[in-house]
Amino acid sequence: MYLPLNDSARFHQVIERAKIEYAVKKRWKIGAGYAGTKPVGGQWENKPFLTTTVSTRAGAFEFWLQKIPAGEQIEIRYALVHTSR
Secondary structure (H helix, E strand, O other): OEOOOOOOOOOEEEEEEEEEEEEEEOOEEEEEEEEEEEOOOOOOEEEEEEEEEEEEOOEEEEEEEEEEOOEEEEEEEEEOOOOOO
């Protein structure tokens, strides 16, 4: 929940993201999740998504296919992973 701190803000409910993943191989994961929001006076908007993550020496590449109210979108996310020895 977002709670207003001043008069310009509005109260609304948000599920930022929730996902579950399964490691198919050591460097490859697949997953599914859900995101949603309910603005003040608006209807609940559902945003289910599918993900696949490939881990390499250069980092983790995550590909999302997400349903949004206007259709679908594809996102590519990158996480730099550094390990010290």
